[in-house]
Amino acid sequence: MKLTRRQFFELGGCLLGAAIIPRESYANTKKYATFIDITRCDGCQGEEIPLCVKACREENKERFPNPKKPILPYWPRKNYEDWSDKKELITTLTPYNWIFVQKVEVEGKTLYLPRRCMHCDSPPCVKGCPFGALTRQPEGNSVIDHNLCFGGAKCRDVCPWHIPQRQAGVGLYLKLLPKYAGGGVMYKCDLCDSRIKKGEIPACVIACKNQVFYFGERKEVYQMAYERAKKEGLYIYGDKQNGGTSTLYLSPVPFERIDQYLVQTKARFRMPVNIPNRYHQEINPIGKGMVATAVLSSLAGIAGALINRSQDDSKQKEVDRDEE
Template identity: 50%
Template sequence: MNEISRRTFFKRTLASIAASTLVLASGNKTAEAGDTVQYGTFIDLTRCDGCAGKDVPACVNACRQKNQHNFPQPQEPIQPYWPQTKFEDWSRKKHLTDKLTPYNWTYVQPVEVKHNGKTFKLNIPRRCMHCDNPPCANLCPFGVHNKTKEGAVVIDRDYCMGGAKCRDVCPWDIPQRQAGVGIYLKMAPKLAGGGVMYKCDLCIDLVKKGQEPSCVQACPQKALIFGEKEEMRKLAHRRAKEISGYIYGEKENGGTSTFYVSPVPFDKIHKSIMAKKKQAPKPERIGIPGMEPAVENYLDSANGTLAGYLIAPVAGAFAAGITAIKTMKGEE
């Protein structure tokens, strides 16, 4: 964006605003599958042992290695933008692997659950669920959060303003923000933008090449399996039937592309996770929100529907400008 001036950005935005606003006003930016295969992930919690004996689980390590070139490099010193008086900075905590951060897009969450008189020690790989109708994408005020035809929910990090609306509407608080980076530093560093949001993108570059995400490739226990979404759904149901287990992700948040199978009910897993979070000292809360079954999609609520219509014009304007700039640069 160095060679694009602010004036050019806004002129191109106004030139395309009408068309893009009409497209986004429908409130649904979920890509239509068309002839493209939609993919999903099956995660078998009976197989994942958290890579016992290793400092970092193999899936986490593989993700970090694969995406390190995408990790933020904040501009120092980081300044808060008006009217904010603080900012989110993880640049000095890059080493953390036990929670989601802009430098760590997946992690394995250990939890103990009592069920039918037994204590189960589970290890749960956590990252973006890649929802069927993602509220994060539909309610992004900057129009930079999208669902691809392959089923991956991705953030255009080059144009994200770090508003964090995506995290606000995500039931699992998946996207994480890093200040001191992003287009807002060039556009209006003192008035808008909190940085850039980061999360798992399902290794969409590998998927488009016919390869598996790095976390799936690295799993030594084959606890993560990747393939056509409907096949992963069938596999999850088959495995759940074999162990008299439970499925998570098929209906939660309106449906996702990630299907967990557990030997214990997910409401018990959720309670155990949340109890552990309450015991953890602030601000270093452990992990991310629990796995509450039947969590509803924000877009299905009256407030969510209204928010979609209110945000659409803003998102349309911003998306129009981005499209114009990419066209000028030969990216589209």
């Protein structure tokens, strides 16, 4: 594939615009949070699928990726991430499964932890995305714009929990540079963004039969979690991790012990306790300039790679003609 001059500048305008246009909104609206009481979660024993998982999949099924095959490697890499043959997998996070229930054995207790995006107060995924595909909404949740995402996975790299998951063979890059740019699109929980904007409750919260989830205005949720923790001797997770989040967990055992178990069992998703936030300040004009510079550098790199690839192809054709 050859990139024309027009295509190059169209691509540049698209990416640069996404990088420098402020996409976060801080309107005066309700901020929400969730606390997840794992003292009440039994993993939906007896159910074929945990009800929160089932509800999430049903709510978001129309937004799941439908990759175009054959999927080309993420050039210059020779591999790609394809979960399309594992759509029914519910024991981990995938582009088709945005919440799962993690089982741990700690201090003689069996605990079940519903795991999904934490929706950080100062989300590294939003700050670190070079294409502006992620935004933090006024309600406190972070959202991926699948129409802008190039699947570079920077969001997953900077997330302390590595939540976003990538599916190749979908996304904007297929229309622009299908052979050279982008790894696909990243997917994760957005806290049922369309629902909460209408004043409705996330699907996972409604579906839970044991009232494991409590969803409401942030101040109320934090207050209830702190009161429960103090009254019942429970431990809290998510209020300080990564600078604070909109997702709190209540546990009968320390989260250090939970994470030790996850480390020992080589779990794919952990719960580290001491997590500093590397992007604690809001993006300022200097930061936006750095993002724009990064985008332009990436674009220049793509262009250079295309030129080199084109030159290599031309040389190879000359060699082929000489051999003939």
